[in-house]
Amino acid sequence: MSQIPRVLVAPTPQPLVVEAVRQAGGEVVSDAADATALVWLEWDDKEGIRDVLRPEMTWVQLPAAGVDAWLELGVIDAARTWTTASDAFAHPVAEHALALLLATARKLPDAARATSWDRSAVVGTSLRGKTVAIIGAGGIGRALMGMLAPLGVEVIAVNRSGRAVEGAARTLPTERRSEAWAAADAVVLSAPATPDTLRMIDADALAAFRPGALLVNIARGTMVDADALLHALDAGTLGAAALDVTDPEPLPDGHPLWHHPRVLVTPHTATPNDVIVPTIAALVGENVARLRDGRELRGVVEIERGY
């Protein structure tokens, strides 16, 4: 059913997003009471959205790729359509995963901390001919696969169905993901946060990793048991870890992950600030146009699936 949405952009009427709504043929309103749709641009105060949400709003666009926090708080209800920015952020997040993967393979964190010319301490390895397991072959995982293709990497993809992912040498269903641990030189976590992925990288998983394997997490910190991770690093079974997400997050000062020589932490910066607003603006424009045309929206949250 097509409609001209009356969109509230809140809590701040970000000009680029407002303009995108208008360009796509939507109407922009400034009062929640007049709105049939909401674009919510607040990342920290997850519950603030309750103050503006009205029953008349049939579509809410959230500003993040992962909406697990809003789901857990019960903010996301079945009374309307909710969309995430997951697809839209797939490219920049995959680029960050690639940066972290190459940085750990090439020992760039060690180089960044070095103050003396010592090749033996800093020389890494090439990814060519290596096997990378991508846990969660959604938008981010598939974008990463495209970026890895010219590097001569063999990819093992893990997804819910196990249906073959194009470009992957092998695809495993979630319940067989542990087969990927021993087969991969590097493991990238790009799955949505669900009960099934909670602490999936625990002591057992890490014990099955190849000696010297790399771990990259750009998904959610809660997927990795940090104590087990530190233990595996010290035991020498894990080569290095690069984490854009941590548990807890923000990672508190003095946490051992800040000081481990083979850990690189980026403070949830996979989607750089200068990318966020233009990307969301483009996505909002697209979804407004889809709504007008009566087409399915992009990035619809499936509550029962959990993302």
Added chain:
Amino acid sequence: MSQIPRVLVAPTPQPLVVEAVRQAGGEVVSDAADATALVWLEWDDKEGIRDVLRPEMTWVQLPAAGVDAWLELGVIDAARTWTTASDAFAHPVAEHALALLLATARKLPDAARATSWDRSAVVGTSLRGKTVAIIGAGGIGRALMGMLAPLGVEVIAVNRSGRAVEGAARTLPTERRSEAWAAADAVVLSAPATPDTLRMIDADALAAFRPGALLVNIARGTMVDADALLHALDAGTLGAAALDVTDPEPLPDGHPLWHHPRVLVTPHTATPNDVIVPTIAALVGENVARLRDGRELRGVVEIERGY
């Protein structure tokens, strides 16, 4: 003219290389006096090769991508064919350039040095939609272009002839390379070391760079004026620099490049150790086969060109 080469692998008869010569149908000899070809596997003592070189050797394989040091010492003569490992190392070196480019864009060196969660200090940018100038569109530059393609980067290629490089949005001849400075968000140096590229990144060049631009050097340290570089970083005109090569090299302890917050130095590790020998072995095998078949060798040095 085809021949079965009698190859000396020196100063050490590296088993993988010896095996590659045999597999390709060459003969392996252990005395320089019996050899018609030399595979030279010594990186530090550049003149040591003089002790084993004999007039009967019609082909010498050197173990490096850049052979400027051997050329300057007059080791490389016109009496025989000399080949470099330039093509063979193109992929790993390009991979390192990609790693350095992504690391500086994503501020990973800052993250590696951080001990506290501070997004504002560490958030970088995405390369998508950015322009990267690749100075020297030989094997390394072209391999890098292939790796940048899925990242949505626009490439300006600079080569001697200015003949359009496939995949580049624009190709400039060397004499017009300064046009690339103001047009690029990042500049990658992947040219051979010649009098023409000596100190090409000087104060004038850096002054023409876009504010906040990134510089990656995986070619030769002598192409960059380090004083001018440090000045441009402090003046804020240059965003960050990642250098796999320095001048002098090794970079001495206490050099300001070791301590600048926006500089990342890797100690000439673009071709990782574990890649060097297998890659040279494969190249030697290929060149032995080409020699047997009377075909042109791969990576032939042109003395008058300087690489």
